[in-house]
Amino acid sequence: MNILLAEDDLNLGELLSNFLKSKGYTVDLTRNGKLAFERFNQKKFDFCIFDVMMPEMDGFTLTKEIRELDKKIPILFLTAKAMKEDKLEGFAIGADDYLTKPFSMEELLARIEAISRRTEADKNEGDEKYHVGIIEYEPTYRILHLKEGDKKLTTKENQLLHLLVKNKNEILDRQATLRAIWGDDNYFNGRSMDVYIAKIRKLLREDPNIEIMNVHGKGFKLVIKD
């Protein structure tokens, strides 16, 4: 299982990372929210552990950004103080659990396992495979199975399509998507994204029931008629 760990205290970070690795998990340690977000968009994770207070981008902001793109991934917060408001805000934005420092390693492990068990039901272990209308799509291998043969997607095409598919029937927020894939939501990246939407639309034309509709000023939405 891949865990994304964001912790600015490097001693604690290393400690946690090593402990979890010793328990058989794969751990990516980052030292602030911004780096964690970048990492999140590069690799597929199954679990997140975020320190609340971090430089560059705090755990709350990070969680909000991630929740725009992934509604399901479990997120566990670490905090120095037992501040109730923090706790409440944490849950409000989609945290799954909360751990107050100092905590024992065993406690951490117990929480991780508990949450994993709970969310295991709808977990996509390993390779994902989607059916987009009549088209099959494998984001892991960046392949789109079209009538005329398999089409290999480029990195950006794949990232964008993957997000669209994961958020089928829901609006994929423009800004959040830009920050997720391009790292910055400036004007030019926005235009670049529009170009990619055009590319993807062309690829999906094979099935006339597939539509990537624009929600003016908000973002895009993948809809499939049937």
Next chain:
Amino acid sequence: MNILLAEDDLNLGELLSNFLKSKGYTVDLTRNGKLAFERFNQKKFDFCIFDVMMPEMDGFTLTKEIRELDKKIPILFLTAKAMKEDKLEGFAIGADDYLTKPFSMEELLARIEAISRRTEADKNEGDEKYHVGIIEYEPTYRILHLKEGDKKLTTKENQLLHLLVKNKNEILDRQATLRAIWGDDNYFNGRSMDVYIAKIRKLLREDPNIEIMNVHGKGFKLVIKD
């Protein structure tokens, strides 16, 4: 089934959310009425559960706002105290049921299922399809089936028409609609809405029995003669 849950006590909120999810429902948890209202306007829900007392916007106000836009969606209230007046007021503004804390999960589930069963008759699972006079309308795909062919609606046209149709024969409150679609009921957005009403009237001219009438100072009302 999509449930909108508004509860400021995040511990309780999480508890409920997880319980309902485990029962197969899809749950969106928000921590106050304002956020709940925003969420309500972004996604299609089948059921609401609101705490009465919340910061920013309480359950009553929230219900009033929502009832301006949707007369049918079932709303269940949660309250800490067994205040009779609360209960009465709750029903007065359109609550479907009422649950006093503390309550058991089973009780909650029973109520939800009871209410759902009761209102199931006119439940639109998935894709909606309306008959506006002789014109067919599919809000999900933003399509209006006119004689001369299908007309694709823009985001705003669709949002507004959808609200009108859902509130057929009833006044669609001006301010509430503006807040729902534009996010703000200032003067300019108001004029913008008037422009859209004009656009929609033009589109619906095909059937002379359809009329979007203005209720001075209150809002608009879609009526169909026959």
Next chain:
DNA sequence: TTTACGCGTTAAAAAAGGTTAAGCCGAAAC
């Protein structure tokens, strides 16, 4: 009945998006 005010409608301005092609740049091939 006069005076605001709210709405109806059309047109123009502004913003956002759709699409294609050209340019750029780094990695692989030669």
Next chain:
DNA sequence: GTTTCGGCTTAACCTTTTTTAACGCGTAAA
């Protein structure tokens, strides 16, 4: 080391969508 190629960005041009402006009319309050 140079060339070639693939992928991404930027530019250009056009269309669509939304907002703002302008002007006229009906309604309700003073």
